[in-house]
Amino acid sequence: DIQMTQSPSSLSASVGDRVTITCRASQGINNYLVWFQQKPGKAPKSLIYAASTLQSGVPSKFSGSGSGTDFTLTITSLQPEDFATYYCQQYYNYPLTFGGGTKVEIK
Amino acid sequence: EVQLVESGGGLVQPGGSLRLSCAASGFTFTNYWLHWVRQAPGKGLMWVSRIKSDGSITNYADSVKGRFTISRDNAKNTLYLQMNSLRAEDTAVYYCVRAEGYWGQGTLVTVSS
Numbered sequence: 001d002i003q004m005t006q007s008p009s010s011l012s013a014s015v016g017d018r019v020t021i022t023c024r025a026s027q028g029i030n031n032y033l034v035w036f037q038q039k040p041g042k043a044p045k046s047l048i049y050a051a052s053t054l055q056s057g058v059p060s061k062f063s064g065s066g067s068g069t070d071f072t073l074t075i076t077s078l079q080p081e082d083f084a085t086y087y088c089q090q091y092y093n094y095p096l097t098f099g100g101g102t103k104v105e106i107k
Numbered sequence: 108e109v110q111l112v113e114s115g116g117g118l119v120q121p122g123g124s125l126r127l128s129c130a131a132s133g134f135t136f137t138n139y140w141l142h143w144v145r146q147a148p149g150k151g152l153m154w155v156s157r158i159k160s161d162g163s164i165t166n167y168a169d170s171v172k173g174r175f176t177i178s179r180d181n182a183k184n185t186l187y188l189q190m191n192s193l194r195a196e197d198t199a200v201y202y203c204v205r206a207e208g209y210w211g212q213g214t215l216v217t218v219s220s
Contacts, residue, residue, distance in 0.1 A: 034208040043200075044152075046208030055208060056108075087152065091206035094166055095154040096142055 002026050002090050006099030012107040017078045021102045023071045023088035032092035035064055035073045038101075039084045047086075048073065078104070109133040111203045116214030123193050123218070129186040129203030129211055136184040137161070142206060143177060143188050145199035146213075155201070156188065171197075193218045 003026035013019050023033070031051035036044040046055045048064040051071055061076045075082055083106050088099040115127040129141070143155040156167045156177040165177050176189040186203055193216075200213040 034206075036208065036210070043202065043212045044210045046210065049208040089152075089208075094157055095168065096144065096157075096204070096206060097154065098152040100151055 001095055002029060002093055002097050004088055004090055004097050004099040006088055006102055008102060009100060010103040010105060012105050013078050014107045015078055015080060018074065018076045019078060019104060020075075021073045021086055021088075023066075023073070023099050025069045025071075025090055025092075028068045029090045029092035031067045032090055033064075033066070033071050034089045034091065035062075036087055036089065037082075037084045038087065044087065075104075080106075109205065109209045111205065111209060111211035113201065113203050113211045113214040116201065116216045118217045118219065119193055120220050121194060121218055124189070124191045125193065125216060127188040127190070127201055127203075127214055127216070129188075131184045131186065131203075134205075136179075137181050139205055141179065141186045142204040143186075144202045144204045144210075145197075145216075146202070147196075147199040150199075153199075158186070190216070195219065 005024045033051045035048040036046045038044045047058050047062045052064045063074045065072050085101045085103045087101050110132045112130045119125050142157045146152050158165050158177045162179050174192045178187045195218050198218050200215050202213045203211040
């Protein structure tokens with residue numbers, strides 16, 4: 001199975017900050033990567049697919065980059081509704097595998 | 108708009124059975140592999156099973172192999188997960204997933220006496 005390692009596991013940030021989350025795959029996955037956001041008690045909400053393509057309706061404050069094994073999610077101008085847990089997921093190969101999550105908390 | 112709507116979750120005793128359904132719309136159902144992914148309370152995400160677009164290939168996580176069966180009805184645009192011999196550790200929210208980032212709202216399965 002492809003291992004997905006996300007960092008950091010948590011971070012504290014202030015409203016208006018820019019944050020960056022990284023995800024590393026244990027082998028090359030081309031650009032078959034999704035980033036999604038999850039709030040407590042809610043289903044995951046997809047933000048980005050194919051490593052850098054914004055899902056329909058997702059604001060441009062979210063951006064993704066990377067290919068191969070190293071990927072980043074950047075959120076600019078953090079707002080209260082952005083405080084959540086973020087996950088990466090690869091779909092290059094089965095089984096689908098997920099990063100451990102990054103909890104973004106209010107400083 | 109892609110929509111995946113799960114149903115069928117609930118409370119079941121250990122050893123019992125449950126069948127989950129996922130009604131799909133907004134895309135050509137017969138073009139896509141589909142997956143079930145689960146999330147135990149307070150835990151991360153775990154892939155459970157997948158099925159090819161025409162139903163001819165299925166795969167399972169080792170922890171559910173022999174107990175769970177994934178299937179699909181392409182005439183009804185519906186995905187299923189038959190869960191037998193349920194255990195307490197199967198307690199989770201189960202999501203229907205299209206791998207490119209489409210998730211249903213989930214259905215909670217609780218296995219408890």
